[in-house]
Amino acid sequence: MNALTLDVRNVTKRYGDGETAVTAVRDVSLAIQPSEIVLIMGPSGSGKTTLLSMMGALLHPTAGTIRLDGTALSDLSERQLPPIRLRQFGFIFQDFNLLSALSILENVALVAELAGSKRKAAREKATAILTELGLGARLDFLPEKLSGGEKQRVAIARALINDPALILADEPTANLDSKIGHEIMRLLRRIAKEQGRSVVIVSHDQRIRDIADRVLWLEDGRFKDVITMTTDPVCGMTVERDRAVSVERDGEAFYFCSKGCREEFLGRLRSEDMGGCRSAVLQRAGSVFAHLASGARDGHASD
Amino acid sequence: MSATWLLARRNLLRSRARLAVSIGGVALALTLVLALDAIFEGVGRQLTAYVDRSGADVWVAQSGVRNLHMVASWMPAATTDAVADVDGVALAEPILYTTDSMSAGDERGWAYVIGLTPDASMGGPWDVVEGTDRPGPGEAVIDRRFAQRAGVGLGDRVPMLGREFRVAGLTEGTASLVNSVAFVPFDDFAARRGGEPAISYVLVRASAGTSPDALAERIGTSVDGVAVQTTAAFGLAERKLVLDMSGDVISIMNVIGFVVGLAVVALTVYIATLALRREYGSLKAFGAPDGYLYRVVLAQAGMSVVAGFVAAVAITAALSAIVPRTGVNLDLAIAGASLVKVAAVAAVIAALAALLPIHQIARLDPVIVAREGVST
């Protein structure tokens, strides 16, 4: 896998024309960096699926460009796109879209075969990934025999089989209960962080914000403002910067999940002031923040 | 097995009821064509069995007569010697022939009645299963199936040519849907006929190294008032009577079989594709090229049609084994040409049946996967 940057520039998508035209995405720009996890949220009908489909070369933008490390996807013809989707993107959808007649092993291996793998190699690789995702005992099952969470893991295995640079997931947890949904999200985070793939997730689910490096809010086809996540230096929880309880010290801002954590932080500062370790605490908290903020910097949304 | 065959096979087996309808429909349609072909082929072979098995190389008939069915052929008795004198003739033997009704018990049928000389080496029965193959005075060799149905056996009497003959032999392979063949002594036949000594046909065997074609030509120019044909040409003329009568029927049945088969396969493949629309769409989204999906659909149509074809051949073969045992004088014969024709029809059906679903897939938007819907 090559680490690739997906660059969306001034992209607009209009469905239909004339009086009935719907502009689903308006002049949106964003860049996805390797191993970054970006969460796109927004109300129903705001254009999330449309944007994700364009990012995954499933849909041509009406205007603007989408580049995958220099290749302008938006300029390619319909015939040139399938190989790119096959090798560079892994798709995960709310409906798992598994082939009902094939076993889960065949479902995953088929996609590798389409990309040119020999049958044996494809099956071996599919077996390895499915086993890794905890489905080693279900390889010969038909999809209908699996639970929703298991089906989604098969879909994730299928998304991974051709070693894509980007994983695009549209409401991957919508058909799952919250516990399983959270497991799937942690899995996606692991895939991004351990395997260096970029992961773009569209979701309504407020509870999964904490796995993202960056949360973007889409409304009426535009990004409204960037939600930056940061970590509470006391309890370690991921918090939304703009909604968090904050405090400023020496020109630096710190964010907390609650007033309690802020009080504890301030208390520690006071006591460490006396012990002379104050700067160390500040430094440690600051570095966590800086790391997360760097992810957010490029997620600058345009209006 | 490639990714194409795997998916096509699994998709087919996923809905066994649909597969059964598909294969059954094709089988039925192709059986219609095959069985009808086999019937006419069988009838054709039965009709010409006597000519084909006569042992002659050349048939000499009254001028203008080109076959046996529904004709009368009369020539002077001296014609036999005239033919025998022609260069290249190894043997020339006369037979008498007429079509007569033959009845026994409740059974009534038409028979080609052949008058055989006592020492005839051509034109006699070739598969006698009971009794003699050369009827003596007052005796007849008749078809076993007719005898069986009529409930007569050796020693019983059957009326022919306005008198009674005693059954002295039973023979196989001489019955067709239309008639059977009965053999009586030449002299008995001639006596019933009365008048000038005459013969119906001269059967000729060519001497070694003489081709039937050349000999037929030579006899035609050397002997007056005769029509000469090789046995092959004579048999063909006999068979043409059947084929001419059946040609239209066969064509109509071919068209019906083709249309029914096409309709069934096209419909089932179309429905199968429609049912899996979303799955094909997701394959497109994941990057399967259109060509792959087309091949899957084509393979599905192809497999249904091949299975239907095999079933049709099996059914027709079974019919051809069963029908003669029911006592009907009907032999089904599956000709190679008919198999080739039906196989070609099947291939065209498969290709045409795949067209509509392929068109459907071509228009399928891969974005379908991102939209909600019921799927696994």
Ligand SMILES: Nc1ncnc2c1ncn2[C@@H]1O[C@H](COP(=O)(O)OP(=O)(O)OP(=O)(O)O)[C@@H](O)[C@H]1O
């Ligand atoms: N094929 C289409 N033709 C016309 N309009 C469409 C089409 N697809 C989507 N739209 C419209 O574009 C807008 C954005 O749709 P989209 O599916 O991208 O929204 P979404 O944010 O994914 O919504 P949801 O959260 O409900 O999935 C909607 O108003 C929708 O009705």
Ligand SMILES: [Mg+2]
């Ligand atoms: Mg959506």
